[in-house]
Amino acid sequence: MSAIISAGLLIVTAGPLLAAEPHRLVLQISDDDPVKMHAVLDVAANVSRHYTGQGEEVDIVVVAFNGGLDMLLADRSPVKERLTGFAKSMPNVSFIACGNTLETLARKEGASPPLLPGVTVVETGVATMMDLAEKHWTIVRP
Template identity: 60%
Template sequence: MRKTMLACLCAMVLGAAAFASAPANAADGVHHLALQISDNDPQKMNTVLNVAANVARHYGDLGEEVEIQVVAFNLGLHMLRADTSPVQERLKGFAQSMPNVTFDACSNTLRGMTKAEGKEPPLVSNAVKVPSGAVTLIELDEAGWTILRP
């Protein structure tokens, strides 16, 4: 009897430890989505924005929260450049109507573009610089976010 109780107690402790080590977002009731853009392709950029809008609308209609991060690096950084973005007007709309969608600009890519162009390219106002787009995606994945590359 004592061994059975001890085994049950151990199972409960191990179960609690496993739950405590689960990603924080698994228990907070908020859905988390990261969208990757790494191509200078207006169609792909629009697809990323369509996915973000559709996911935000879906969970909003259900009364559930969602956080969406668009991570732009490599040639996809053009999406967030104020001088070359083919989706700049849509980005302004997101800034006004979807505060749960954020836009990350890779500083590594920005440094490379600065070196090639002789000056730092301007970013749209709702872009936030991150040290590395790839590292940002890795860290979001490790935190339990769903990563998509539409």
């Protein structure tokens, strides 16, 4: 405990004042559905604008696996143009591709499909989401 005396007032605090932690959001996309892909991007944009508009930090990660991986593939993403805009206007939003899903596609198609620039690959998308949840990230599936 510490005490501060200011202008004749005694203020007692339980410990040092800490800077607020950033808000942390994981958005899941696992369906090959352009409507759901747009919904994920809408949620990311809305949450980003909400917190940055309040002067608060927010980190947002979109994790794509199963059919949702198409969202991050350079040769077939139905939201490719929007993703390019995100990279420029919302640097607090990042995109993760599931390595297991990529390997499955590579076996099926005979070659690994190209990812959009800036996409990070992890071994297992769901395990990454679990790890983030254990670190107090909020998981939402729009």
